[in-house]
Amino acid sequence: MSLLEESGSPMKVVTAGIAGFADDLAAQGVAVTRVDWRPPPPGTEGDLADVALDRRRGEANALAVRQMLAAGCELVDVRPAHEVLGLAAGQFLHAGPPIGWERASGPLRGALIGAALFEGLCETSEAAEAWFGGAGAGAGPGAAPDIAPELTPCHHRGGVGPMAGVVSPSMWLFEVRDPAGGGTSWCSLNEGLGKVLRYGAFGPEVIERLRWMAGVLGPMLQRAVRRRGPVDVKSIIAQMLHMGDEGHNRNRAGTLMLLRELLPSLIENGEDSREFADVVRFISGNDHFFLNLVMPACKLAGQAAAGVPGSTVVTVMARNGTDFGIQTSGTGDRWFTAPANTPVGLFLAGYGADDANPDIGDSAITETAGVGGFAMAAAPAIARLVGGTAASAVATTRLMYEITLAENPAFTVPALDFRGTPTAIDAGRVVRTGVLPQINTGMAGRIAGTGQVGAGLVTPPMECFTQALATLAEHAREAESSGSEV
Amino acid sequence: MSLLEESGSPMKVVTAGIAGFADDLAAQGVAVTRVDWRPPPPGTEGDLADVALDRRRGEANALAVRQMLAAGCELVDVRPAHEVLGLAAGQFLHAGPPIGWERASGPLRGALIGAALFEGLCETSEAAEAWFGGAGAGAGPGAAPDIAPELTPCHHRGGVGPMAGVVSPSMWLFEVRDPAGGGTSWCSLNEGLGKVLRYGAFGPEVIERLRWMAGVLGPMLQRAVRRRGPVDVKSIIAQMLHMGDEGHNRNRAGTLMLLRELLPSLIENGEDSREFADVVRFISGNDHFFLNLVMPACKLAGQAAAGVPGSTVVTVMARNGTDFGIQTSGTGDRWFTAPANTPVGLFLAGYGADDANPDIGDSAITETAGVGGFAMAAAPAIARLVGGTAASAVATTRLMYEITLAENPAFTVPALDFRGTPTAIDAGRVVRTGVLPQINTGMAGRIAGTGQVGAGLVTPPMECFTQALATLAEHAREAESSGSEV
Numbered sequence: 001m002s003l004l005e006e007s008g009s010p011m012k013v014v015t016a017g018i019a020g021f022a023d024d025l026a027a028q029g030v031a032v033t034r035v036d037w038r039p040p041p042p043g044t045e046g047d048l049a050d051v052a053l054d055r056r057r058g059e060a061n062a063l064a065v066r067q068m069l070a071a072g073c074e075l076v077d078v079r080p081a082h083e084v085l086g087l088a089a090g091q092f093l094h095a096g097p098p099i100g101w102e103r104a105s106g107p108l109r110g111a112l113i114g115a116a117l118f119e120g121l122c123e124t125s126e127a128a129e130a131w132f133g134g135a136g137a138g139a140g141p142g143a144a145p146d147i148a149p150e151l152t153p154c155h156h157r158g159g160v161g162p163m164a165g166v167v168s169p170s171m172w173l174f175e176v177r178d179p180a181g182g183g184t185s186w187c188s189l190n191e192g193l194g195k196v197l198r199y200g201a202f203g204p205e206v207i208e209r210l211r212w213m214a215g216v217l218g219p220m221l222q223r224a225v226r227r228r229g230p231v232d233v234k235s236i237i238a239q240m241l242h243m244g245d246e247g248h249n250r251n252r253a254g255t256l257m258l259l260r261e262l263l264p265s266l267i268e269n270g271e272d273s274r275e276f277a278d279v280v281r282f283i284s285g286n287d288h289f290f291l292n293l294v295m296p297a298c299k300l301a302g303q304a305a306a307g308v309p310g311s312t313v314v315t316v317m318a319r320n321g322t323d324f325g326i327q328t329s330g331t332g333d334r335w336f337t338a339p340a341n342t343p344v345g346l347f348l349a350g351y352g353a354d355d356a357n358p359d360i361g362d363s364a365i366t367e368t369a370g371v372g373g374f375a376m377a378a379a380p381a382i383a384r385l386v387g388g389t390a391a392s393a394v395a396t397t398r399l400m401y402e403i404t405l406a407e408n409p410a411f412t413v414p415a416l417d418f419r420g421t422p423t424a425i426d427a428g429r430v431v432r433t434g435v436l437p438q439i440n441t442g443m444a445g446r447i448a449g450t451g452q453v454g455a456g457l458v459t460p461p462m463e464c465f466t467q468a469l470a471t472l473a474e475h476a477r478e479a480e481s482s483g484s485e486v
Numbered sequence: 487m488s489l490l491e492e493s494g495s496p497m498k499v500v501t502a503g504i505a506g507f508a509d510d511l512a513a514q515g516v517a518v519t520r521v522d523w524r525p526p527p528p529g530t531e532g533d534l535a536d537v538a539l540d541r542r543r544g545e546a547n548a549l550a551v552r553q554m555l556a557a558g559c560e561l562v563d564v565r566p567a568h569e570v571l572g573l574a575a576g577q578f579l580h581a582g583p584p585i586g587w588e589r590a591s592g593p594l595r596g597a598l599i600g601a602a603l604f605e606g607l608c609e610t611s612e613a614a615e616a617w618f619g620g621a622g623a624g625a626g627p628g629a630a631p632d633i634a635p636e637l638t639p640c641h642h643r644g645g646v647g648p649m650a651g652v653v654s655p656s657m658w659l660f661e662v663r664d665p666a667g668g669g670t671s672w673c674s675l676n677e678g679l680g681k682v683l684r685y686g687a688f689g690p691e692v693i694e695r696l697r698w699m700a701g702v703l704g705p706m707l708q709r710a711v712r713r714r715g716p717v718d719v720k721s722i723i724a725q726m727l728h729m730g731d732e733g734h735n736r737n738r739a740g741t742l743m744l745l746r747e748l749l750p751s752l753i754e755n756g757e758d759s760r761e762f763a764d765v766v767r768f769i770s771g772n773d774h775f776f777l778n779l780v781m782p783a784c785k786l787a788g789q790a791a792a793g794v795p796g797s798t799v800v801t802v803m804a805r806n807g808t809d810f811g812i813q814t815s816g817t818g819d820r821w822f823t824a825p826a827n828t829p830v831g832l833f834l835a836g837y838g839a840d841d842a843n844p845d846i847g848d849s850a851i852t853e854t855a856g857v858g859g860f861a862m863a864a865a866p867a868i869a870r871l872v873g874g875t876a877a878s879a880v881a882t883t884r885l886m887y888e889i890t891l892a893e894n895p896a897f898t899v900p901a902l903d904f905r906g907t908p909t910a911i912d913a914g915r916v917v918r919t920g921v922l923p924q925i926n927t928g929m930a931g932r933i934a935g936t937g938q939v940g941a942g943l944v945t946p947p948m949e950c951f952t953q954a955l956a957t958l959a960e961h962a963r964e965a966e967s968s969g970s971e972v
Contacts, residue, residue, distance in 0.1 A: 242730050242867040243729045243730040243731075243738060243739050244728050244729040244730045244739070244900070245729075252729060252739075253729050253730070253738075253739055253742070256739070256742035256743065256745075256746060257742065259742075259746070260742060260745070260766075260770040263749075263763075263766045263770065264763045264766055264767055267759050267762050267763045267766060268759055268760075268763055270759055273753050273754055273756055274754075276753050277749075277750045277753045277754055280746075280749045280750055280753060281750055284746040284749065379900075380900035380901045380903075381728040381900035383900070383903075384900075384904070389903050390900055390901050390902065390903050391903075414730070414865075414866035414867035414869070414870075414876055415866045415876050415901060416876065417866075417869075417875050417876050417877075418870075
């Protein structure tokens with residue numbers, strides 16, 4: 001069989017899904033463009049058709065996308081969670097969809113134990129474990145307090161938390177506001193890497209650091225932000241994408257730019273020079289500090305796109321260490337969950353694949369809003385952290401255009417000649433193409449108390465999207481039968 | 487003519503230099519790899535042969551390269567030029583090879599006028615112009631002082647200056663040291679962009695800023711560096727290449743990292759908070775501030791490679807606004823000069839190609855040491871400043887491997903999967919391949935007093951390299967006839 005056209009111009013073939021055929025062609029010297037396409041999961045054809053035929057969909061998605069892209073983000077204050085959220089003793093927030101202690105993974109349990117110790121609710125980790133496990137109140141010295149613990153997702157309170165995402169009343173939060181749509185959100189302050197609460201560690205150095213963050217760091221940042229006025233977080237995200245950051249696992253330039261914004265006010269506030277130097281060393285020694293502002297900025301974008309009937313835009317992706325959950329615009333606050341996958345990537349010295357907990361954290365909100373894994377072409381150096389090559393980072397961003405509805409004009413990628421990042425995941429496209437959102441992430445140790453063990457790449461389970469699609473299809477059929485018109 | 491092999495695999499053709507042939511092939515659908523090769527300039531064949539046969543060359547270049555790559559750079563102090571260099575009233579340093587007032591371009595004249603005003607040697611720009619022009623001493627009120635002006639290249643004093651590169655006794659300098667080889671170098675402090683002395687502006691705001699830099703900025707940086715101890719500049723350069731900077735016209739991340747290094751000491755020194763805030767705003771509002779440390783770091787690398795008999799490695803590339811000059815390792819301090827080209831690029835609003843002065847400044851030392859234009863693949867966003875595309879930035883770095891002898895293991899490019907930057911230009915390869923070093927640069931207005939008009943791309947004139955090659959060939963013949971052996 002000749003694979004060359006008579007004109008002398010070599011044939012170009014596009015193959016979809018069937019690797020064997022592409023391999024045969026490539027072996028014969030034919031240029032093959034492989035499209036990573038798989039047939040929709042069995043049983044989804046009807047839902048895909050119903051959603052595709054939903055007459056509301058075009059305008060609904062256009063509105064959701066417009067609002068997602070329009071959302072801005074300003075840092076407006078820094079305050080403790082009991083002030084911001086009215087959080088009371090015994091109340092804890094966590095990352096991902098709802099979960100109780102009994103199904104909680106090691107790192108979430110570890111972070112909850114640490115938070116109980118930090119709040120002075122329990123004196124030992126054993127007592128905390130018993131308390132969360134339902135041992136009841138007053139079970140002996142150093143044991144549980146007279147209240148029952150209460151676990152709520154951060155997303156249910158309009159905010160986000162990285163990794164375990166545990167927030168307790170005395171922890172300080174960044175408060176952000178969307179100047180375009182008026183929405184608000186928040187995120188905890190970043191502790192740094194290694195043995196830290198959000199990765200499930202709860203040793204004395206973890207609690208000590210949290211005390212310093214609540215006693216020195218938070219109040220000093222509050223004074224600086226209040227003196228300065230709002231900091232434009234969205235503008236810093238735009239700049240960091242031109243400086244080798246992707247906003248999820250690289251936030252080096254972002255952290256330095258945040259520090260630059262706050263410095264004059266920090267100086268003019270006449271802070272104690274020893275504490276001031278400590279704060280500057282802490283922030284500038286933690287390349288992830290700015291992640292905790294990228295996340296609520298992306299939450300504002302997701303919120304702005306939420307609640308549009310008929311829209312298939314994904315507004316939340318979040319993991320609690322056991323389940324992965326998503327929400328879509330047209331289905332409101334409803335979670336679609338399935339067991340979380342475990343990331344594949346690179347490990348810190350002394351750890352391996354067996355040590356990794358399944359995917360955890362609200363940080364996948366970054367990919368939901370078109371940065372993080374979706375912007376990896378802007379951050380080729382991330383390959384050193386999560387695995388892969390410069391070419392695979394670019395390929396990842398390119399692939400995400402297949403499942404998104406927009407290119408963000410505010411977030412551009414120099415290496416793609418300033419093309420906007422792929423933004424606004426369409427749940428329908430995910431099911432139809434089989435292309436899953438690419439998330440890059442830190443990896444927590446699966447045993448409570450371990451801390452970080454590595455970083456890598458992961459995707460959500462397809463089941464989240466097929467479930468969401470089924471509900472969107474149900475709504476479409478209801479809208480059709482009730483005769484609603486666009 | 488069939489251009490396809492019988493096996494069915496399309497023919498691949500590499501063409502060198504002859505565009506017509508490549509175009510014909512491409513039109514017939516054949517994959518053509520074009521190599522930008524031109525025959526050596528007429529008359530250079532003999533010199534190329536003599537240098538190629540120089541038995542010292544292999545080891546000499548290996549030594550020069552080894553020393554260039556080994557050179558480190560630490561910021562060790564900040565002091566005024568009269569202290570560092572013993573510079574006296576009436577003595578001025580400038581960028582590029584030697585030049586007098588009569589042949590000096592507009593921006594160099596403008597900077598000299600400004601320096602004379604700043605030093606209080608003259609009261610008006612007209613008086614300064616007359617003084618530099620040789621009007622002689624005591625020619626009336628506000629006129630020339632009782633001394634004659636003296637112009638010397640920065641390179642002759644072991645340092646570098648961006649653009650006009652004018653240094654006068656009261657200006658403050660960064661002092662750097664190579665901890666590997668023990669060499670020292672220096673560079674002035676960066677004034678920011680726009681109407682600034684180094685671009686030839688000399689208005690009152692320029693002089694006022696220089697006074698503040700000498701009175702507040704320099705002394706405060708001195709106190710910080712002295713409290714802190716040496717700052718590892720080479721390490722910051724390595725990091726900035728992973729953060730979208732190339733070290734010549736993008737120094738955003740580098741500037742923030744320098745600030746991060748100095749902050750704790752600045753804080754602990756208990757500076758006046760108003761002046762401290764001013765300094766922080768000045769540095770963090772000037773994305774080029776760190777350029778003035780990249781340059782002397784690269785000068786240390788060039789110095790380390792200098793003076794190896796038989797080595798064809800380029801150790802200096804510098805321009806005075808009229809002439810482009812280079813030095814090579816095997817030819818010592820001798821300059822090889824030719825008229826400077828004028829950059830092609832993008833202009834600030836209100837300016838165009840007619841306003842641009844020919845290439846000026848010692849900043850081409852960055853390309854000499856393998857960053858700047860040679861590292862453009864690390865900084866695709868630079869296309870917005872100097873023109874071109876992300877692809878052309880990558881292509882530029884790739885092309886520079888053709889004329890360099892090493893890949894710098896300390897300076898790596900994430901987008902090329904951490905390949906080292908092309909380092910150590912071989913004058914012989916430049917002549918043999920016709921590929922000229924690619925420099926990216928700011929553009930000064932050709933009229934004294936204008937300031938910056940744009941930024942763009944430029945190459946040295948080939949004549950610098952053919953002259954250097956002729957001298958290297960002469961030395962080779964001498965070494966051969968004197969029977970010297972390696």
